[in-house]
Amino acid sequence: MSAATVGAFAALAVCGATVLLAVVRLARGPSTADRVVALDLLSAVAVGIMAAWSVAANDAVYLDVALLVALLAFLGTVAFAAYAEEGGRQ
Amino acid sequence: MIAAALLVLGSAFMLLAGVGLIRLPDLFLRMSATAKAATLGAALTALGAAAHFGDAAVAGRVVVIVFFLFLTAPVAAHKIGRAGYRRGAPLYEGTICDEAKGRLPGDAGDQ
Numbered sequence: 001m002s003a004a005t006v007g008a009f010a011a012l013a014v015c016g017a018t019v020l021l022a023v024v025r026l027a028r029g030p031s032t033a034d035r036v037v038a039l040d041l042l043s044a045v046a047v048g049i050m051a052a053w054s055v056a057a058n059d060a061v062y063l064d065v066a067l068l069v070a071l072l073a074f075l076g077t078v079a080f081a082a083y084a085e086e087g088g089r090q
Numbered sequence: 091m092i093a094a095a096l097l098v099l100g101s102a103f104m105l106l107a108g109v110g111l112i113r114l115p116d117l118f119l120r121m122s123a124t125a126k127a128a129t130l131g132a133a134l135t136a137l138g139a140a141a142h143f144g145d146a147a148v149a150g151r152v153v154v155i156v157f158f159l160f161l162t163a164p165v166a167a168h169k170i171g172r173a174g175y176r177r178g179a180p181l182y183e184g185t186i187c188d189e190a191k192g193r194l195p196g197d198a199g200d201q
Contacts, residue, residue, distance in 0.1 A: 007094025014101035021108030033174035044128035048135040074162040081169030
């Protein structure tokens with residue numbers, strides 16, 4: 001096992017711990033905005049997991065997944081924020 | 091070796107963002123932890139992948155990922171923060187300055 005593979009699996013383990021922390025915040029809230037922040041962190045961690053997995057599997061195609069996750073997560077966050085601002089104006 | 095170091099460093103930054111998300115006291119502090127530390131962590135892991143493959147096509151894709159992350163993370167965090175503020179998200183009791191108070195038209199935070 002090369003050093004890069006060991007590093008990639010270590011990074012995957014740490015990313016898994018981060019996912020657990022984000023899920024705790026997602027469950028606890030308290031407001032919807034807190035949950036969206038937790039989802040935003042989850043999407044950033046998904047990008048990291050995909051990058052680490054591309055190294056572990058030695059296949060660069062997973063980086064395309066990372067790019068798509070980054071693109072879609074931004075759209076989702078902005079869509080929620082626009083919706084929440086409209087709700088605040090009642 | 092460089093790839094492994096970048097991957098571990100990047101994931102450590104993301105773990106720090108996760109700890110900040112749990113431990114920091116209000117929405118805006120949590121948002122700043124995830125917006126900065128998690129973006130840097132994701133960018134570092136992507137750069138680690140680029141260092142591992144050492145290929146121009148992969149490096150180009152990684153540059154696009156990093157550029158896009160750095161472009162969108164501040165915008166997304168700003169939008170969430172603004173929406174949360176308008177919804178009247180409580181500020182940490184140690185807050186000493188709220189410059190936005192009463193300045194957003196029709197916001198829920200101005201009493």
